[in-house]
Structures are given as structure tokens and as C-alpha cells.
Amino acid sequence: MVENVKDLLKLHEGITQEVYLDNENSSFVPQEIVDAMLPYYNKKAYGNPTLTHKPGWEAFETIMGCFQKISRHIGAKNLEEITFTPSETEANNLAIMASCFAQKEKGKKIIISEIEPINVLQVAEMMGKFGFSTTKIPVDNEGFINLEKLKEAIDNDTILVSISSVNNEVGTIQPIKEAVDIVKAKNLQTIFHTDASDAYGRIPFNAQDLKVDLATLSSFKIQGPRGIGAIYVREGISLERILEGQIGTQKLWPGVENTPLIVGFTKASELAFTNFDANTTKMRSLRDKLVDGIFAELTDLRFNGSRGVKRSPDNANISILRAEGEALTIELSLNGVYVSSGSACSRRLLQPSHVLIAIGRIFEEAHGSILMKVTRYHTEDDINYVLSVLPKAVNRIRGIVGSTGVH
Amino acid sequence: MSRIPLPYNPKVMDLFRNPKNLGKMEDATVVAIAGNPACGDMITFYLKISDEQVIEKAQFESYGCAANIATSSIVTEMIKGLTLEKAWNEITWKKVTEEIGGLPSVKFHCGVLAVGALKRAIRQYFTQKGMEFPSWLSKEHTFEEKQALEEEELAKTLSKRMKPEAEK
Numbered sequence: 166m167v168e169n170v171k172d173l174l175k176l177h178e179g180i181t182q183e184v185y186l187d188n189e190n191s192s193f194v195p196q197e198i199v200d201a202m203l204p205y206y207n208k209k210a211y212g213n214p215t216l217t218h219k220p221g222w223e224a225f226e227t228i229m230g231c232f233q234k235i236s237r238h239i240g241a242k243n244l245e246e247i248t249f250t251p252s253e254t255e256a257n258n259l260a261i262m263a264s265c266f267a268q269k270e271k272g273k274k275i276i277i278s279e280i281e282p283i284n285v286l287q288v289a290e291m292m293g294k295f296g297f298s299t300t301k302i303p304v305d306n307e308g309f310i311n312l313e314k315l316k317e318a319i320d321n322d323t324i325l326v327s328i329s330s331v332n333n334e335v336g337t338i339q340p341i342k343e344a345v346d347i348v349k350a351k352n353l354q355t356i357f358h359t360d361a362s363d364a365y366g367r368i369p370f371n372a373q374d375l376k377v378d379l380a381t382l383s384s385f386k387i388q389g390p391r392g393i394g395a396i397y398v399r400e401g402i403s404l405e406r407i408l409e410g411q412i413g414t415q416k417l418w419p420g421v422e423n424t425p426l427i428v429g430f431t432k433a434s435e436l437a438f439t440n441f442d443a444n445t446t447k448m449r450s451l452r453d454k455l456v457d458g459i460f461a462e463l464t465d466l467r468f469n470g471s472r473g474v475k476r477s478p479d480n481a482n483i484s485i486l487r488a489e490g491e492a493l494t495i496e497l498s499l500n501g502v503y504v505s506s507g508s509a510c511s512r513r514l515l516q517p518s519h520v521l522i523a524i525g526r527i528f529e530e531a532h533g534s535i536l537m538k539v540t541r542y543h544t545e546d547d548i549n550y551v552l553s554v555l556p557k558a559v560n561r562i563r564g565i566v567g568s569t570g571v572h
Numbered sequence: 573m574s575r576i577p578l579p580y581n582p583k584v585m586d587l588f589r590n591p592k593n594l595g596k597m598e599d600a601t602v603v604a605i606a607g608n609p610a611c612g613d614m615i616t617f618y619l620k621i622s623d624e625q626v627i628e629k630a631q632f633e634s635y636g637c638a639a640n641i642a643t644s645s646i647v648t649e650m651i652k653g654l655t656l657e658k659a660w661n662e663i664t665w666k667k668v669t670e671e672i673g674g675l676p677s678v679k680f681h682c683g684v685l686a687v688g689a690l691k692r693a694i695r696q697y698f699t700q701k702g703m704e705f706p707s708w709l710s711k712e713h714t715f716e717e718k719q720a721l722e723e724e725e726l727a728k729t730l731s732k733r734m735k736p737e738a739e740k
Contacts, residue, residue, distance in 0.1 A: 169579035169581045169582075170579050172581065176585060487635070489635055489637055490612075491578075492588070492636065492640075492641060495580075508637070509611075517612070527730075527731055527732070528610040528611070528612070528731060529609040529610050529612075532609070532610075532612035565634055565635075566633060566635045567594075567616075567633035568616070568633060569614050569615065569616040569633040569634060
């Protein structure tokens with residue numbers, strides 16, 4: 166297996182340019198962020214922040230500064246409202262499990278949208294084992310949640326609502342404030358969680374203004390290091406811990422704080438929020454250039470999601486008919502362009518993207534979809550390169566398809 | 573979305589990059605299709621078969637992943653020059669997988685579908701000619717043909733739009 170991968174990598178020798186657009190699934194970490202992290206491995210603050218010695222106190226001081234900064238970026242009232250977790254996956258697990266366990270006497274109903282990421286969807290479904298039930302609210306063809314259906318679904322038994330602020334696959338920006346108002350008007354006790362992993366650093370997001378109770382943040386999605394995320398828990402919301410073995414400074418998550426990763430995440434946040442408008446304008450312009458360029462070169466495409474201002478500035482998701490997505494990701498990779506696909510073949514679940522099916526795409530359209538996310542670090546030249554490679558790749562794959570499967 | 577770092581071997585990659593016997597054949601004796609785009613997996617085989625029932629030429633087109641493309645291509649290589657009887661009896665999905673140097677286990681069905689399409693083509697030859705099936709050809713569908721049928725049955729459900737079509 167490893168031998169095969171070595172051979173696969175060898176096939177990439179001679180690539181003249183590389184453009185990484187799979188920022189949905191992992192990200193490169195820019196040097197300025199790595200540089201900010203490095204001293205915390207062996208120069209300073211490498212101690213346990215709960216212990217009584219200099220490296221421990223240094224760590225304590227460092228992570229408190231990070232709590233402060235992240236809480237400011239997300240619009241928290243105080244730093245106590247932030248808990249660092251090993252990633253957004255753990256934050257979403259915590260949000261759902263901890264909310265359910267804390268309120269099991271009040272009710273058993275969880276409400277999510279049908280396009281939640283799998284680290285919300287599968288966790289909510291898993292809670293069925295503990296007697297909770299999950300209701301999924303449909304979305305329209307652009308991925309916007311049906312607020313009427315949400316309103317109908319809220320009842321006295323509803324303990325938790327979880328709706329992402331921005332959908333991770335098609336970039337749809339949900340009307341979170343309206344959703345919160347609807348939920349709270351019908352049941353003030355219901356906890357409102359939003360996975361803000363795809364909102365944080367890309368659209369204005371203020372937890373206090375939105376009146377959400379819980380919000381998940383991700384580091385790698387703003388080009389910080391992997392392995393770190395955070396959850397915002399509004400003051401006054403009581404959750405039940407899901408993991409024990411408490412030896413750190415955080416009430417909701419055990420284990421020793423990973424200071425270098427927390428510093429890297431905080432640095433990435435600072436960089437995203439310094440010149441926020443310029444950063445997001447740049448992303449939007451690169452994304453539009455990418456999408457327009459692809460549509461100018463190829464026919465038989467479907468643009469997935471909303472096209473207007475209600476779309477995250479980094480997200481491009483296009484279904485390419487008569488081209489299977491896994492084959493396309495490999496062909497693009499051999500040319501130095503890295504993307505992901507909603508095709509069943511390229512996903513570990515062996516099912517096409519549930520998000521694309523939920524917005525009304527047929528399976529074939531989902532199999533031929535590619536997801537690309539630009540970052541503030543991409544350049545016009547990067548996009549030009551992608552545009553020089555992608556149509557050729559599509560045409561080669563379509564050439565193999567020939568008259569098979571043509572509709 | 574999670575991904576598997578599918579460890580395709582060099583032979584699969586070579587056939588994916590430079591597929592052999594690719595393309596439509598205008599003078600094919602039989603054309604057989606298996607699979608469905610809704611399943612992300614579809615193959616067309618074009619076979620030129622002599623009166624002596626020898627496969628003189630085989631070509632393919634495929635909609636699918638790299639493994640689907642590579643297995644279709646290798647089957648066309650393996651059956652060239654074989655009699656229909658030999659092709660029917662000797663080409664199994666296991667042999668195809670072996671010939672291609674192995675496949676990741678989640679891709680075994682690609683080999684099965686390719687052989688299903690081949691068996692369907694051979695069966696079709698006799699039906700088309702109005703000939704009775706020879707004794708070596710089972711009247712019952714083979715495992716590979718059944719798999720293809722199952723996939724196509726599933727596709728009937730999958731290809732329906734769950735919602736009205738979104739704007740382009």
C-alpha cells in the first residue's frame with residue numbers, strides 16, 4: 166500500500182506549479198503562522214499552565230492572551246466563554262453531547278438541518294442510542310434552511326438546535342439571527358448551536374449579536390494549524406462534560422492545553438481579522454475569477470449553491486457533467502491542482518455528498534462535483550494556472566466517457 | 573468530506589493515464605453497457621466477433637473512477653483473440669483484479685462490473701444472432717451480471733431528482 170503511494174507520488178515529479186484548493190479538508194500553514202508557533206515548543210511556555218513554575222506560568226499567560234484574542238474575534242462577552250478543543254470535530258461532538266446530557270430531563274429532541282457536516286449529523290444520529298431523536302429541517306435549492314419548517318418543528322421537547330452558519334460544501338450563509346429568534350420565541354430553553362467553522366474569518370460573525378448559545382470554530386479553515394479548534398459557550402449555558410481526566414485550565418475539555426497550536430490558531434485569527442474586508446474581497450474576487458473562467462471554457466456545468474452575497478467568499482462548488490469526480494481529482498492532481506469531490510468514489514462514506522442531494526442535485530451531478538476553496542494567500546497567478554489545467558483535465562476525462570452515460 | 577488516499581498501483585495509473593483500446597467502435601458486432609451514471613460507474617464494451625466466435629477487436633468507453641477506467645481497459649486487452657467460450661469461462665473479476673496488480677478493496681466492484689459488461693456482451697451475441705445459447709453459457713445470470721443488474725436497479729431510484737431542479 167505504502168509502496169503504491171510512493172509510486173503515485175513519483176508520477177507527480179516534474180509538476181511546474183502547484184495550487185492547493187482543498188481547503189475544506191486540510192490546509193497548508195503559512196510560514197508566518199509556523200514561525201509564531203515554533204518558540205512555544207522549546208523556547209518558552211512549554212510547561213503545563215496549571216502548574217507552579219516558570220514554564221507553567223508562561224504557558225498560562227500565553228493561553229490567557231489567546232483566549233482573550235479569540236473571544237474578541239468571535240464577539241464573546243468574556244474569555245471564560247471560549248474552550249479550546251482538539252478540532253472542530255471535537256467541538257461539534259461536545260456541543261451536541263454536552264447539551265443533550267445536561268438537559269436530558271427537559272426533553273429529547275434535537276433539530277439540525279439536512280445539510281449539516283457529518284461531525285454534526287452523525288453525532289446527532291448517534292444520540293439516538295441515548296434516547297434522543299433527531300429531526301432534519303430541509304433546505305431549498307441554494308441550501309437555505311426552511312425557516313417555516315424550523316418554526317413548526319420546535320416544541321417543548323426540543324433541547325437543541327444545530328445549524329451551521331455557512332455550509333461547508335456549498336458556502337450558503339444561513340439566516341442564523343432569524344433562526345435563533347424563531348427558536349427562542351417558541352422555546353426559550355432550547356440551546357442554539359452553530360458550527361461557525363466556515364463563517365469565522367470569512368463573513369462577519371458576532372456571537373453576542375447573533376444570540377447563539379454555542380458556536381464551533383476551526384483553526385485549519387483559516388489556515389491555522391490542524392488539531393485545534395474552539396467552542397464558544399455563552400455565559401449561563403450549562404453543559405455536561407463528556408470527557409473526564411481534568412488536569413488543564415478548561416472546565417469543558419480535559420488534558421493539557423496545546424500551547425503552540427493555540428498560539429498558531431490565534432495568529433491565524435489575527436491575520437484573518439486584520440484587514441478583514443480586504444482579505445474577504447480578495448477571496449471573493451479570486452473565487453469569482455475561478456468560477457467565471459471555468460464557465461467560460463466548459464459547457465454542461467452546474468453551479469452548486471447560491472450565487473449572490475449570501476455565499477461565503479471562498480467557496481466554489483461546481484458539478485461537471487459527464488466527468489466522474491474521483492477520476493477528475495486524480496487527473497488534476499497529476500497536474501498540480503488539488504481539489505476534492507462530492508463523488509461517492511472519492512469519499513470514505515462511498516455515498517455522494519448528502520449536501521448536494523439535499524439541494525436537489527441528482528446522483529450523477531453529485532458524482533461529478535468538485536469543491537474548491539480559495540484563501541487570502543492565493544494569487545491571480547494561481548487561479549490562471551488552475552484555469553489553464555482544469556478544462557484540459559475535464560476534456561480528457563470526458564473523452565474516456567465518450568458516448569457512455571450521455572444524457 | 574473525507575477522502576481515502578486510494579493507493580492505486582502503477583499499472584492502474586498507467587491505464588488511467590493512457591487507456592488502451594479506448595473509444596467507440598463503429599463496426600462492432602455487439603455493444604454492451606453495464607452500470608449507470610447515477611452509481612458513478614458505467615462501462616460500454618464494443619466487440620468485433622468473427623464467425624468463428626473469436627473476439628478480434630475490443631474497445632471500451634467508461635464513466636467512472638480511475639479503477640473503473642483501468643479495469644475496463646485491461647479487460648479489452650485480456651479478451652483480444654479469445655474465443656467467446658474462453659472469454660466466458662476464464663475472465664473473472666478476480667482474474668481481472670489480479671491482472672491489474674490488485675485494487676483497493678473498495679474498488680473490487682469495478683472489476684465485477686467490467687466482467688458483468690463482458691458477459692452481457694457475449695450473451696447478447698447469441699441473442700442478436702438468433703442462436704441458442706451454447707452449453708458452456710449458463711442460462712442463469714452469472715454473479716457479475718447479477719451485480720450489474722442490481723446496480724442498475726438501484727440507479728432507477730438514485731437517478732430520480734429528490735427535489736425540483738435547481739437553477740443552473
